[in-house]
Amino acid sequence: xxxxxxxxxxxxxxxxxxxxxxxxxxxxxxxxxxxxxxxxxxxxxxxxxxxxxxxxxxxxxxxxxxxxxxxxxxxxxxxxxxxxxxxxxxxxxxxxxxxxxxxxxxxxxxxxxxxxxxxxxxxxxxxxxxxxxxxxxxxxxxxxxxxxxxxxxxxxxxxxxxxxxxxxxxxxxxxxxxxxxxxxxxxxxxxxxxxxxxxxxxxxxxxxxxxxxxxxxxxxxxxxxxxxxxxxxxxxxxxxxxxxxxxxxxxxxxxxxxxxxxxxxxxxxxxxxxxxxxxxxxxxxxxxxxxxxxxxxxxxxxxxxxxxxxxxxxxxxxxxxxxxxxxxxxxxxxxxxxxxxxxxxxxxxxxxxxxxxxxxxxxxxxxxxxxxxxxxxxxxxxxxxxxxxxxxxxxxxxxxxxxxxxxxxx
Numbered sequence: 001x002x003x004x005x006x007x008x009x010x011x012x013x014x015x016x017x018x019x020x021x022x023x024x025x026x027x028x029x030x031x032x033x034x035x036x037x038x039x040x041x042x043x044x045x046x047x048x049x050x051x052x053x054x055x056x057x058x059x060x061x062x063x064x065x066x067x068x069x070x071x072x073x074x075x076x077x078x079x080x081x082x083x084x085x086x087x088x089x090x091x092x093x094x095x096x097x098x099x100x101x102x103x104x105x106x107x108x109x110x111x112x113x114x115x116x117x118x119x120x121x122x123x124x125x126x127x128x129x130x131x132x133x134x135x136x137x138x139x140x141x142x143x144x145x146x147x148x149x150x151x152x153x154x155x156x157x158x159x160x161x162x163x164x165x166x167x168x169x170x171x172x173x174x175x176x177x178x179x180x181x182x183x184x185x186x187x188x189x190x191x192x193x194x195x196x197x198x199x200x201x202x203x204x205x206x207x208x209x210x211x212x213x214x215x216x217x218x219x220x221x222x223x224x225x226x227x228x229x230x231x232x233x234x235x236x237x238x239x240x241x242x243x244x245x246x247x248x249x250x251x252x253x254x255x256x257x258x259x260x261x262x263x264x265x266x267x268x269x270x271x272x273x274x275x276x277x278x279x280x281x282x283x284x285x286x287x288x289x290x291x292x293x294x295x296x297x298x299x300x301x302x303x304x305x306x307x308x309x310x311x312x313x314x315x316x317x318x319x320x321x322x323x324x325x326x327x328x329x330x331x332x333x334x335x336x337x338x339x340x341x342x343x344x345x346x347x348x349x350x351x352x353x354x355x356x357x358x359x360x361x362x363x364x365x366x367x368x369x370x371x372x373x374x375x376x377x378x379x380x381x382x383x384x385x386x387x388x389x390x391x392x393x394x395x396x397x398x399x400x401x402x403x404x405x406x407x408x409x410x
Contacts, residue, residue: 020147020235020236021144021145021147021148021191021235021236022044022147022148022149022150022233022234022235023144023149023150023151023160023191023192023233023234023235024040024041024044024149024150024151024152024231024232024233024234025151025152025157025160025192025198025200025224025226025231025232025234026151026152026153026154026156026157026200026226026230026231026243027153027154027157027200027201027202027225027226027227027228027229027230027231027243027245027247028117028153028154028157028200028201028228029154029201029204029228029229030153030228030229030231030243031229031244032068032071032072034229034243034244035076036242036243036276037229037230037231037242037243038072038073038075038076039076040231040233040242041073041076041112041114041149041151042073042076042077042078042112044112044149044233044235045078045111045112045148045149046111047077048077048078049077049078049079050077050078050079050111050112051078051079051080051081051109051110051111051112052070052073052078052079052080052081052110052111052112052113052114053080053081053083053106053107053110053112053113053114053140053143054066054069054070054073054080054081054082054083054113054114054116055083055085055086055113055114055115055116055123056069056082056086056089056116056118057085057086057087057115057116057118057122057123057126057127058086058115058116058117058118058119058120058122058123058154058155058156059086059088059116059117059118060088060118060119061088062084062086062088062089062116063082063089063090065116065117065118066082066083066086066116067082069082069114069116070082073114078112080114081106081110083097083103083106083107084097084103085097085098085103085126085127085136086122086126087122087125087126088122094126098126098127098134098135098136099134099135099136103136104135104136104139105139107136107139107140107143108139108142108143110143110148111143111148111149112143112148112149112150112151113140113143113144113148113149113150113151114151114152114156115150115151115152115153115155115156115159116152116153116154116155116156117153117154117155117156118154118155119155119167120155120156120158120159120164120165120166120188121166121167121186122155123155123156123159123189124159124164124166124186124187124188124189127140127189128187128189131187137189144191150191151231153200154200154201155200157198157199157200157226158188158198158199158200159188159189159191160188160189160190160191160192160198160234161188161190161192161196161197161198162187162188162190162193162194163185163186163187163188163197163214163218163220164185164186164187164188164198165184165185165186165199165210165214166182166183166184166185166186167183167184168184168185168210170352171205171206171207171208171209171210171320172209172320172344172345172346173352173353173354174209174210174213174214175209175210175212175213175264175344175360176263176264176354176355176358177213177263177264177354178354179213179214179217185214185217185218192234195220195221195222195282196220196222196223196224196234196282197211197214197215197218197220197222197223197224198223198224198225198226198232199211199214199223199224199225199226200225200226201227201228202225202226202227202247202248203225203227203228203245203246203248203322203323203325203326204227204228204322204323205322206318206319206320206321206322206324206325207225208225208248208250208319208320208325209319209320209344209360211223211225211250212250212264212266212269212392213264215250215252216252216257216264216266220252221251221252221253222249222250222251222252222253222282223249223250223252224239224247224248224249224250225247225248225250226241226247227245227246227247227248227323228244228245229243229244229245230242230243230244230245230246230247230276231243232247237281237282237283237284238279238280238281238282239274239279239280239281239282240277240278240279241274241275241276241277241278241279242276242277243276244276244380245275245276246273246274246275246276246278246326246383247273247274248271248272248273248274248325248326249271249272249273249274249280249287250269250270250271251269251270251271251272251285252266252269252270253270254268254270255267255268255269255270256268261394262394263358263394264360264392264394265392265393265394266390266391266392267391268389268391269389269390269391269392270367270387270388270389270390271325271329271364271385271387271388271389271390272287272384272385272386272387272388273326273329273330273383273384273385274287274384275290275293275382275383275384276290276378276382277289277290277291277292277293277382278290278293278384287384287386289373289384290375290382290384292375292377292378292382293373293374293375293382293383293384294373295375295377296373296374296375296377298371298372298373299333299334299371299372299373299374300371300372301333301334301335301366301370302366302370308334308335308336309334309335310331310334310335311335311336312335313335313337313340314328314331314340315340315341315342316328316340316341316342316343316362317342317343318342318343318344319342319343319344319360319362320344324342325362326383326385328340328342328362328364329364329385329388330372330383330385332364332365332366332388333366333370333371333372333385333388334372338365338366339363339364339365339366340363340364340365341361341362341363341364342361342362342364343359343360343361343362343395344359344360344362345358345359345360345395345397346359347359347397347399347400347401349399356397356399357396357397357398357399358394358395358396358397359394359395359396359397360392360393360394360395361392361393361394361395362390362391362392363390363391363392363393364388364389364390365388365389365390365391366388366389367387367388367389368387369386369387370386370387370388370389371385371386371387372384372385372386
């Protein structure tokens with residue numbers, strides 16, 4: 001009896017493990033030689049022979065994009081098939097394919113679904129018109145709920161959250177309050193659940209400036225900004241970062257905002273940068289650096305024997321620049337300074353630039369649990385930065401901000 005009970009429990013545990021849902025959010029610009037990401041996608045679906053349905057629904061050239069993705073997956077041992085459901089796919093009846101029972105069943109029987117990059121509004125408008133799931137989307141959810149993999153790059157990562165950016169390329173205007181339903185923001189497909197917000201091309205394009213107001217407006221407490229050529233593997237409550245760069249974890253659980261200021265502001269946000277091999281548990285809030293980084297000395301600014309690497313105290317003129325937020329975090333942790341500051345602004349008088357006099361001060365500072373690790377054992381510098389605090393304060397700039405220097409009058 002005991003043996004039979006143990007066997008039953010083991011079977012139940014194995015079944016639960018096999019049915020764990022896995023979402024893989026790729027930050028965009030994924031290179032086809034990035035085996036760490038492509039292989040992981042296939043491995044999560046069961047490895048060699050795993051069947052994938054590839055949807056280039058968001059792409060400008062769906063046939064070419066789908067073909068490249070199919071080839072990349074098949075090089076890792078998958079059996080991949082392009083699903084001809086894309087608004088820009090020439091010579092195809094979109095609505096007929098979208099509702100084709102045979103095509104829907106082929107998607108439902110796959111072990112993985114891959115969404116390409118492009119325009120994420122094409123994905124939601126096609127698969128979830130007027131907010132209602134199509135039969136094709138229901139088939140994708142069947143794959144996911146049965147323990148399959150749903151992966152997506154760029155636009156395919158944007159749709160992972162229940163809310164997403166539809167079209168918001170100017171993050172500074174989002175900081176200034178431009179968050180209109182159906183224009184800058186829309187409903188996503190929600191594979192990562194209601195608690196986590198995901199954004200893509202994150203560090204390269206300085207998208208911290210648009211994530212923070214979106215999270216505040218929609219009530220998100222946790223956000224994950226995945227950078228280019230990198231991915232976040234989200235399985236249950238565990239997040240693992242893989243690929244060439246990393247992801248920024250934004251935690252607003254202890255943050256506050258003052259509505260009386262009349263512009264976006266935030267106090268007490270926590271930022272953590274997770275690099276290749278790092279993990280984070282969304283339930284416990286615990287981040288674990290990769291094993292190779294743990295073999296290196298920990299950078300602890302609160303330690304009595306702390307010897308900072310940096311001595312200068314930079315001021316950042318563009319906090320929304322390429323990877324500037326992470327560079328500033330790294331500089332702060334390994335310096336003697338308690339805080340570093342920078343600005344985000346566009347003071348040009350031009351069409352579409354609302355309130356050019358309005359800008360934002362970013363104040364990064366240390367707190368309990370502010371730590372860092374660094375390793376170059378893999379041949380590339382990999383860094384983990386945990387629990388850096390952030391305040392964002394609206395500020396006003398003079399108009400004009402500057403003027404040419406004139407020769408002194410004799």
